[in-house]
Amino acid sequence: MHVSTPPFSPYTKDNPFAARVLENRVLNKDGSSKDTRHLVIDIAGSGLTYKVGDSLGIYPANRPQLVEEVIELLGATGNEPVLPARLTAALSLREALTTKVSLTGPTKKILETLGALTADPKEKEQLAALLAPEAKEALELFLGQREYIDLLEEFPGAKLTPQAFIDHLRRLMPRLYSIASSPKMFPGQVHLTVAPVRYESNGRRRYGVCSTFLADRVTRRKTPVPIFVADSHFGVPADGAKDIIMIGPGTGIAPFRAFVQERVATHATGHNWLFYGDQHAATDYLYGDEWKKFVAEGRVARVDLAFSRDQAKKVYVQDRMREAAGELWAWLKGGAYFYVCGDAHRMAKDVDLALHEIIAQQGGLEPAAAADYVKQMKKDKRYQRDVY
Ligand SMILES: Cc1cc2nc3c(=O)[nH]c(=O)nc-3n(C[C@H](O)[C@H](O)[C@H](O)COP(=O)(O)OP(=O)(O)OC[C@H]3O[C@@H](n4cnc5c(N)ncnc54)[C@H](O)[C@@H]3O)c2cc1C
Ligand SMILES: NC(=O)c1ccc[n+]([C@@H]2O[C@H](COP(=O)([O-])OP(=O)(O)OC[C@H]3O[C@@H](n4cnc5c(N)ncnc54)[C@H](OP(=O)(O)O)[C@@H]3O)[C@@H](O)[C@H]2O)c1
Secondary structure, three states: OOOOOOOOOOOOOOOOEEEEEEEEEEOOOOOOOOOOEEEEEEOOOOOOOOOOOOEEEEOOOOOHHHHHHHHHHOOOOOOOEEOOOOOOOOEEHHHHHHHOEOOOOOOHHHHHHHHHHOOOHHHHHHHHHHHOHHHHHHHHHHHHOOOHHHHHHHOOOOOOOHHHHHHHOOEOOOEEEEEOOOOOOOOOEEEEEEOOOEEEEOOEEEEOHHHHHHHHHOOOOOOOEEEEEEOOOOOOOOOOOOOEEEEOOHHHHHHHHHHHHHHHHOOOOOOEEEEEEEOOHHHHOOOHHHHHHHHHOOOOOEEEEEEOOOOOOOOOHHHHHHHOHHHHHHHHHOOOEEEEEEOOOOHHHHHHHHHHHHHHHHHOOOHHHHHHHHHHHHHOOOEEEEEO
């Protein structure tokens, strides 16, 4: 028997592949307050392979305007040689600020340095007040609203050399994105669903490093995007006859598009049930046409939608779960797998609570027994989460 082995790829987290973006399309319709992107990344020829449920790691570059502002505030040209921590060869300040260091998340240490260096008594006083042992909360709030650029701007009396500045910065880390395609449907490609992070703090517009790198600064087919595949335990059941329930509001939809593609490609006989939510039905049903087609073709048994802002009272995916409690319990009793992807801070917690309540109520179980049921689901890998 011939067993085909995947092609070997030399590309890893430490040696990323310089991929190109083939497509960058806004998924939301006109009038939406959101700007979620569908990205198609070319991995043909890289030897990279992935499974549905895996994530793609991406090394971003900082915004050029931000880098130039920092160089100016340092009174530098950008050509000064610097050596960031853990690197063995010097590179220019501009290059280091663009691809090697994080310009966000300033720490107490830089305030201490600025306090020691500043020649301005007012700055010294302000920094001493912030660093006083009793000012812990104020310091946290102060740093939480700022990036390194704010500090260079607010404390011009302290002159940091390019190397001294670089020494304060952490490494620029790669970001992960859930893969939204099956390699069986789109060989040589990786699809992603990316929500650009944009907000304001301390009177400045802020741009999430990697999400806006992908959405705004990568030129199609031109800009090299360093990528690697991050293996995950999140994934479809090995047995295609198992039913699956997928909870994926917002960008949480990404892996489930991949799951259904995979199950179609492998002729899996198990049923697929999706819970999806976002702000408005008219503009924010991500991949809505694809889901409608999957349902029409009988590939997806059921889609329950929760558009939070189409009525006075918010409706979320967990509300739809509660409305469908009887059927959801019947699927779980039948051995269905339960998946959650998306926001970890609020949604995943509320969905977990709803799951416990539904199991207790429908199964006639005490809360402790329902919790045991959920624990067992986790042990059996029937409850999997990919939340961030
Ligand atoms: C396994 C996994 C899968 C993921 N899949 C996806 C995916 O499919 N799609 C997707 O879009 N993302 C996904 N993410 C999230 C992604 O990795 C990034 O965290 C996200 O894109 C933000 O990165 P960034 O570099 O753009 O922003 P950063 O520069 O890292 O900035 C983000 C930070 O900005 C701050 N911030 C953000 N909004 C505000 C605000 N309103 N007010 C104040 N501060 C704020 C917070 O401190 C936040 O941590 C996933 C994460 C993981 C771990
Ligand atoms: N850790 C992270 O960095 C992280 C994680 C997730 C999202 N985000 C950021 O949030 C922005 C949008 O993300 P997204 O497009 O994935 O959508 P999202 O903000 O997660 O919203 C998707 C849907 O979920 C609803 N929702 C809000 N709270 C909920 C809850 N407690 N339970 C269930 N549903 C809830 C939203 O409703 P309402 O908005 O109407 O309340 C909306 O209808 C992006 O900037 C993204 O990067 C960041």
